[in-house]
Amino acid sequence: MNIRLKSALALTTALTVVSPAVAQDQSGWSLAEAAEPYAGTTVDVVFLLRPGYEAAKEMIPAFEEETGIEINITDLPYENALGEQVRDFVAQGDLDVALIDLVWIGNFAQNDWIVPMAAIEEQFPDIIDPDLDLDDFFPLVLDAFGSWDGTVYGLPFDNYSGLLFYNSCMLEEAGFDGPPETWEAVMDDYGPALTKDGKYAYALQSKRNETQSADSFARMIWPFGGSFLDAEFRSNLSSEESLAGLNFRQELMQYMPEGIVAYDHAEAVNALAQGDVAFITEWSSFYSTLADPDTSRIGECLAIAPEPAGPAGRKPALGGFSLAVAEQADDDEKAAAWLFIQWITSKENARQYLDLGGVPARQSVYEEEGIAESFPFVPALVESWQEGVPEFRPRFAEWPEISEVVQQYGTQMMLGEITVEEGAERIGTEMEAILDKAGYYDGDKPLIQ
């Protein structure tokens, strides 16, 4: 576990490290008993190098101890995680748990690479925790991260919402008494006032990878009423609203640091942490990096709010990962995998997961007393998860391919190599070609995103 997390959490962990291991509820169900037939099974899973996974790694030994199930983790950078899993599933490899970014779920489900929760329930009735309580997950999150076409596959594990992190001291100095409520205010007031002396108002991470399509492109079209697709699955990117959002992004670049198209999360977060920009829109999970004095210079000045709203309302970026059982696993592995998924995302473990640096999607944990004091991002997070757009990025199987197209023209647009209109047009054409090839237009495939 890395050091900055440790220091950030030292306060809260002490209270809760007592493992809720020997949990046994009224119904008489216990993890140890349910897992007994599967002791000795090894479950293969892909993890990322992010705080939520570090937290899970701290917790896993307790699970292994109690069940005799071994969790075998492969660490991958995000950019390789999809490819690695797809190849493994195509080749009928040995992954037993799928780690699913919300934009991958359609892909995994349509290919039958993951098992619906109902099928697990039917095949292994004894391993389902009576206290699983699906309703306790934020409905938006369960729906977006774990479900496809109305079927639940995965349980939300590593969860994010886009938030506005800002440097309250810089804002105060410039005469603002609060963060921008709307994108319009960012453009008209905050931008001009905060961009001076080598400092910039805002950094929007726009590197040419999923960051470009999710954090930069999608973040700007939705609040302005735009979207990727219309009801017939034709491109909606050349609509007035989508273009308004993209042109807004283009214009806003005057208040962003030079070379913003090379900014990934790390660079944007660091720009705020070093006091070079006044605010960023980033995933909730960056709180620990920004709050830790080892990696951030802004200390007490850090403050958090929901993302600004556009003419079409507040449409914060939505992202996160669920865990689901892989179809290719054998029966024992499937059962063991489910036990693990159910345990790591459970209500009981939510607080410990939170304390260790993860962000659970359980409503109950955020209702606990004093949680907002220990975790200042919680109010904004809970607010962002009340409503949102599950198809913030379409979640069907074709998304990775479309995302590549968005990444290419999206960055070229920002660099001024092509105009916004031209770029939107080209993305639209190529996106429709991909969807056409996939059979959405001749009725072969239902229009689900």
Next chain:
Amino acid sequence: MAGSAVSRRTLWGFIGPAILVLAAVGIVPLVYAVYTSLHYFNLTNLKDQEFIWFANYAHVLTDDTFWAAMGRTFILLVTALPIQIALGLMIALLLHRPGLTFLKTITRLGLVLPMATTYAVVGLLGQVMFNIKYGVVNQMLGWVGIAPIDWIGDPDNAFVLVIFWDVWQWTPFCALILLAGLTTVPDEIEEAARLETKSWWTVLRHIQLPYLVPGLVAIMILRTADTLKLFDMVFTLTRGGPGNATEFISLLIQRTGFRSFDQGVASAQAVVLLAITVVLSQIYIRIFYREGP
């Protein structure tokens, strides 16, 4: 040179194992790639796999993105390679001059370092040293009054950066090859020439150049092949960005096959690249390197 005719058995004994192994690891996957290139073969949609004749090739051959990546690859080759050869030759001539033995030995050892450096590490190092804010290169430029340059975030600069690292890594290679070539010039010929003229250029043109030609050919063959294969350093430095600025052919194929999962199109791209590679190698090897058996 004489060669001898031998029995089939002896011949196969010598050469058979190499052929078999190389066929297994070199040809079998290639056949598979050709097979997928004739299909709609998308890893995320294998259910709809379909034989589509040459549609993928038609797509690739008319695809601007493909030719743009190909074009960038050749621009890199024709900019980086002459710089490498010119600088390499200068270094070789410098090291070839008599005197300063100790310093020259140290320099020769220093030249080995860039060549041996893991290519992926070069890209990582580039990220650290050329970062617009905490990069040491901009700091050093600042000392001589040059404003910070956005190396990685600007399309033109990023391309220059790739050229820079390619030059850094492979100029020593050229220098060492050419230096070895220079040392094959018989001393008495060189000395006689130097008595007649003071111009180093004349000596180079008329005396040394013939001895350098084989080395130059080897450099051209290897550098061309490696430029077409160039992946690791760019992947870790810019991932092909910003925009498309450093998307060379191998990165494009990686993106198509491993990120868009369109293995059919990626295979077609790969086969076209292979054809171009083979034609180029034919030209180089058959024309320049005539002494092949």
Next chain:
Amino acid sequence: MAATGSTSARSILPQIVLLTAILLFCVFPFYWMVTTSLKTQLVALSQPPQWIFTPTLGNYAEVLFEDGVGRTMVNSLIVAVSTTVLAVLLGCPAAYALARFEFRGKSDLWFWFITNRMVSPIVLALPFFLIVRWIGLLDTKLVLILIYLTFNLPIVIWLCTDQFRSIPYDLDEAAILEGAGHWRIFRSICLPLAMPAVAVSSIFSFIFSWNELLYAIVLTRNDAKTAPAMAISYMEGYSLPYGKIMATSTLIVIPVLIFALIASKQLVRGLTMGAVK
């Protein structure tokens, strides 16, 4: 070599400056890599970069003891050595045959061997993945060892063929008169004379294999993960642990550098072996 011409201070000074510049140009990136690996995150990301700081070995401790970089280096070593040995064992006899025997299609065969060196790994990576998965050898060192032959075998054959051809044929003829077979001539006469080429191509094979990235990231996951693949795994856009990345890079580069420096004489001699006779 005898010192020729004037070696006055006037001509020596620019030489010293130039040579020092070249040396610094080659060495500075290493200096920066090593110093960055000794920095904490906050120092590594400070602006302007710091040249004087309190070094820490924390990054090394983390990558070696927590992240298991050492194990991936052992993998790299095993793979690089094995594939090099195999390339030499297979390549030398083939090179000998190409240099000494007459048979039909010889130059095409030679061309095919060499062309393998030119093929971009990206062409073969995914087909390999599917085939390897099918025979159940994914994430094993054996697969990398075999696949690295696609670029190592051509190097061995290329350099050794040229070397064998430069050995006077009279030696063979004399041996044939004495009744020696081809294998004996190969083993006891030609191979010893071709050792420089064998050494050089081995060095190249080792360096290429040690440095290879693309096949390694596609074909390995845990057990057979090599060091370059490990270095890549820190490149999560999520955070940039510069210190750890540079510590891993240093660990990867140091062994191959030491190796290359020790072998630099052969390396330089051999670089032109094919070309310069």
